[in-house]
Amino acid sequence: MSTATSDRVQAPFGVRRARVTAAESYGAYTVLRASDPAGPRPQAGQFYMLRAAERWGGGEAERPFLPRAFSVLRAPAGGDELQFLIEDVGPGTARLCELEAGAELALVGPLGIGFSAPRDQRRPLLVGGGVGIAPLAIWADGLSRAAHPECTVLLGFRDAAHAPGAELIPGAVVATDDGSAGHHGLVTELLAAELDSDPHAEVYACGPPPMLEAVRALCAGRDIPAQLALESGMACGFGACFGCVVPTVDGYIRICVDGPVIAGARLKTALTPGAGH
Amino acid sequence: MSTATSDRVQAPFGVRRARVTAAESYGAYTVLRASDPAGPRPQAGQFYMLRAAERWGGGEAERPFLPRAFSVLRAPAGGDELQFLIEDVGPGTARLCELEAGAELALVGPLGIGFSAPRDQRRPLLVGGGVGIAPLAIWADGLSRAAHPECTVLLGFRDAAHAPGAELIPGAVVATDDGSAGHHGLVTELLAAELDSDPHAEVYACGPPPMLEAVRALCAGRDIPAQLALESGMACGFGACFGCVVPTVDGYIRICVDGPVIAGARLKTALTPGAGH
Amino acid sequence: MTATAANGRPPAGPAVDFCGIELAHPIINASGTFDAIAARRAFGEELIARFPFSAFVSKTVTLAPRQGNPPPRLWEVPAGLMNSIGLPNKGLEGYLAHDLPELAQLPVPLIVNVMGFSRDEVAELVTAFASRDEVAALELNVSCPNVETGLVMGADPGEVARLMRTVRPLTDKPLIVKLTPNASDVPAVARAAAEEGASALSLINTLRGMALHPVTGEPWLGGSTGGVSGPAVRAIALAQVHSVCAAVDVPVIAMGGVARGRDAWEFLLAGATLVAVGTESFRDPAAGARIAAEVGDLTAKATNPV
């Protein structure tokens, strides 16, 4: 096997425990903070497979059973803290959202390939939808550290109940579908305007499939490089099950090992059946 | 169907919620108190099928799934409180033992046929082993209310870690297998002595199969009536599954509907494979 | 009437016609998972007033009385149950003398489940019930070896066809053939039964399983092997129900792990006419009524509740 220098921060082999240090609410979202002394610092766009160390199961329809994938929201340098942003959409996220400080996570990670720096001085444009803002928070931190002056962050939410998620990325411009907070409309409208004003940009996006597809199409039409963080149901997160595939111009790829960040140019569409919710 | 007056306190049809009001430790045992406003007052020897209303599952080996049977420890008249004595022996009892005040039980009951009063002025002799002391507590209360002067209670425990269970029945005589508390030896030795001193007794017993079998044999040998509260694995608790049978002189009976209290005379042995632990 | 009584709300969905029998809703019990006589002892008249099923299916009746298997008879599996009950029953005579009169008092139609160890035995059982007005329909449990051929009747299309040719002429009552899931080609067995006059099919019965004693390592169940049921088998049941509904035109009674209205709804979407609840009744004796109400709401909305 090639032992070429790796294209990712690799995960310790096997599942390990991480203690929850805090659980905070941001509108409809929960931020879980956990201490992961045994793990490395992840890259922006990488994810972890998480489950509660206790009582992972016995929820709705006798689930969950498998671990669930979550982008790292933040992982402050120097420390051992991992932060995750979680939206309760089913039995797995419901269980994670009920964890309190002191509870333990069983996790594997960091996994997958994250975001890469903008090419030829392009300005980074970050576009997030709903819980998809998570990987943009840590990426925005990294960009500002790398001193990218005008890093613009555009975030779209369903309504005012979800908009508080924007507090996680200071300076972000907000749009809501119902106009209850920020711009009344789709975040992709804000993106179009930004690209009109200055097209020398590289777009970083994560969110629901319809939003990602709109971003992909928008950028494809203008030949603007877009790095899309995709989602899909996952069983393993490390390439073992072949379950998380999305179609690309060169066939199906497993987004857990060849993604989750994919160049928009490699996709015919970001609308994958069964991806997200 | 016969609508003859019933031989038991009947249960409301279906599963209902009961809120845990307190969880207390007695050595290795946990006493759960719950408020059951929708249920009737049970009889001594009856039992309930219990499960945690939330997260019943996801424990060791992806269990529990089915509800678990528990004798009522006490059900103070006039109120709506039910008390249960629980020993953690596996995933179901482990889950119940971690419940705290405010959590909810999903329960069905009271179920089964309980103890009946001593015949022709016999003195009641209560013999309990381990967690099997539970149905004897409520029965002792009832007997003293019914003014049976010399109601003797003999309790056997593994060791001093379990002996605190005896505090639940004031005035009980204790024996431990390892002599770390009370009489050093088997509770059935105390029973034999009692029967020698005054055989005009009716014996009420609940405990591990070997103890129950010793009690049965002892009483059978001396023609002393014994009411034995049996255990067995159960799936339903109301006669639906035919899973909880024990062999009697007239064939298998379902102890959830024809018991759990059985006349010793009906049994060839109290040692049923798979019963208890 | 049942559904109303069952939950003090309008009947769960429109009445259902099953082989000419009108039922208040599509939820019945799975054979051997609800003893209405014992339940009446435990719950009293409230059971009758709130009877959870739109028809009652009795536990398998055999020609001769059976004690059933020695204990232990139960083993809990992840998200399910494994049993080796061994079909204890009073036998045909005992059933007719003691159980039938009591079950005839239930507020819903009665379906009697029978099993024979040879075609002649099944024929004798069918004949005995053919003349009983208390009995609305018969369910044939064919998940057992034919003592003459050694073949599990329900696993072999030829066996099932021969059985139906023998018993179909013996009664005008609806004959429901209950299929075993432990077969290579369940739709083929279903087709054979339907072609030879089965009025309906029911599936799935339990899947063959085994457990070992935690201490001794010997088989835990008195019957050595047992049958797995509950949510653990639901996806397997749905695949079999789906393929059987596609293979035959007769009505299908679907079962296997139904615990929520959502589960029953999926079986109806797959083409079933009725859905039977088994193991879930052990967790909630009134599960049938709850599920019937939930299915009623789903039918009304025809949208996904989750």
Added chain:
Amino acid sequence: MTATAANGRPPAGPAVDFCGIELAHPIINASGTFDAIAARRAFGEELIARFPFSAFVSKTVTLAPRQGNPPPRLWEVPAGLMNSIGLPNKGLEGYLAHDLPELAQLPVPLIVNVMGFSRDEVAELVTAFASRDEVAALELNVSCPNVETGLVMGADPGEVARLMRTVRPLTDKPLIVKLTPNASDVPAVARAAAEEGASALSLINTLRGMALHPVTGEPWLGGSTGGVSGPAVRAIALAQVHSVCAAVDVPVIAMGGVARGRDAWEFLLAGATLVAVGTESFRDPAAGARIAAEVGDLTAKATNPV
């Protein structure tokens, strides 16, 4: 060596002889549930240093390359998983060119799992690997329909016998026949394979299942139906392994829902020589090492851990 490396403790139990291949412990992976090449990208050299299995079984290789089924490919069931992956693979040529050289570097013997849609295809695959020293043994995945006969090879003793007569003469390497659980009489298929020279048998493959889309009610899986695995099927697997071990004298590789040393131990008690871990590796990539260590302790004590 593996077991030591795998968990920094003495090898889990004594070395095991499997068809003349010496393995450090009895725990291997189930085909298609661990991609050592992808895992090395995710975990780096620590994967090699702590390799969890005593032999590595590769995902099914077919003659022609396959894209696999359209997504979604996964559905979570109670205590288990249902998949319709559809055997994506680079095809024989791609496997020989790209995967085999990398897998040959693993610290454990390599078992290649192959599937053909006709006897000739299987023969071609077996012949291609017969001459490869990197390959210790071949596993034949017969859970697919023979395009000529339409019969699922693994469900029909005759089909399996004919297949073995065709391929057995083509190699001296151990041939492991992987049985499907979706059959009426699994021991009969096992006997047919053993009589025609199968060196070993492995079971169970996944059980056929189905799920519907929560919103649309259409089949959820891109492949329409899928295969159920995980603890939900363990009791079913144990019954089949037990009956197959009783029916044949060749070694058996048992799998199906193994998540704890206790589970593997039960399969060994039932007569298996090796135990394969599949779905549990998705919950813990190093599950194989944990289970091997637990089995080692159980073998040492030969008592029940619970």
